[in-house]
Amino acid sequence: MTAPPQNHATLGILFVIAGVFAISINDMLIKQLSGGYPLHEIVFLRSAIGILFSLVMVRMEGGWRILKTRRPFLHLIRGLLIVIANMSFFLALAAIPLADATALFFAAPLFITLLSIPILGEKVGIMRMSAVLVGFAGVVIMQRPWADSGTLEATRVVLLLPVLAAFTYALNQIMTRKLGVESKASALSVYIQATFIVVSIGFYLVAGDGRFAQGTDNASLEFLLRAWVWPAPGDWGVIVGMGANAAIIGYCLSQAYRMADAATVAPFEYVGLPLAVFWGWLIFAELPVWEVWAGIFLILGSGLFVFLRERQKARVVARAPLKRH
Template identity: 45%
Template sequence: MGQTKTPIGALWALLASLTFSVNDMLIKFLSDGYALHQIVFTRSLTGVLLLMIVIVPLTGGYGALRTQKLGLHLIRALFVVAANLFFYMALADLPLAIVVAIFFIAPFLITIFSVIFLGETVGKWRWLAVVVGLIGVLLIVRPGTEAFTLTTILPALAALCYAAFHILTRKIGQTETLISLTFYVPLVFLAVTTVIGLTLGQGGFAGGGHPSVEFLLRAWQWPSWADLSIMVFIGVGVTVGGAAISQAYRVAEAALVAPFEYTGLIYATAFGYLLFAEWPDSYEWAGMSLVLISGLVTVWRERVNARPRVAPPNSPR
């Protein structure tokens, strides 16, 4: 895929990052009053309706949903469902910026997985960026200290599932349509949250007291019209963001798109401070800075590699 595709992939990733950051903030806002599966069910229902009524008819019709890789679509969707549930459970207990920062081992995992599973080429500078970024995450998590809690494992698990999701996106994205990549994700979300709601929605397992567990096990309740509007808005946002990030990974190499998702850390810090009075400590600032620097190094090296050469290698993505 030509180098001219790289900026397009970056723009799609930036749009997705902003959209997902707003959604994260809104879900954290709702996390102390509603069940996680209720919020995700509402947003997924909104997303499916939006896709079926508006987006699918405008982007090739229902025939574009046909696929001979349904199994891979469903596995891919299950990975992102798991990533979301782990991530949002962490939001109920940890500051927004910290959850996002820990989650940003995902781009590093994507870089590693893209080499192992997709055969993509990653140079020494990008490997160095991966190492620096992981050091940054360790500064934030600080295993073995009082700052470390079991809840910090949740965004790490989310990152692992998210990386697997995007590697599958890259694997099938060259033959599948954008609308098919987008459609099956909210559909599986809807199915999974329906099952969770039917089994846990009465709140019979709630009452343990831990914010993350309570968020998952809390009973369903009818939301106020204002909160219902927020849930619907989240559904619209996640549909737009899902389409944008799928497109980013379709038109550009996985190891190059990933750094542009780091902007979510900036949004999370701002939202956390302005809306939840959360402010990182010095270790967390240092760790987040290393994560951002690692992303900038990766972008810089890609710009260097994009310069004309006498005998250029195969163009990335």
């Protein structure tokens, strides 16, 4: 018989906050490198270094035996989902400001809340569902459907890349909740890093010489398809730091969604929004336009409402008297 999922809300929240902070550092570093390296090379180097850190965590959490799984196909699907999520988001980073891409990506917690209903059987009341709809309204505003495409900083397709990333990331985290009962966080992280390595090697074999990037003026396509180059000496510290950071991200987020209900943990990912604005201002001298600010406030507001609603319900349940049968 399969044991029920753990539900340690406080620990899950702490892990997700740590993971989101690490993600904000990762995104800032990748945007810095996006002008000189292809995406699949950055992903390969980050994951090759990150998997070494993850394997150390495997040893600490129980040894090589915890890498064995009875559900390899589901782990493969989960790994591919996170690869799609990451690469879609990183491609957007090459063309639009960090805060804009991050704000659009924050449809992910909204998707997680919705997907937790049919997939995990979690209950989401009308108040929380209304808050989710408000959050999606913020996503629509940030897409600026009324604006002429020539006035946008990127094409409509590029603006939708973070939303695709959000959806596939949400599916990944829901699967983490499903798989977390029998897999340690470090093992889940190793599976993801290994998937990144395999996919990036595949990209190298097909497009590593840069032939598909010739003649393109699209920043996202150029980032995806340019030729591999040997990293400059000054960039190795950043690349090693990204590798260690990747292991932290994989471990913290896997642990968060193993230990607590997805709908409880997901709202705390909104910490990434102010962090993205901060890094965008500090490193790239970027500040969001008013539509992005409006979307950020709607998403933050809906997330805070969901959190407060859950806290209120938890207190009511805790005070309710036990019934005799």
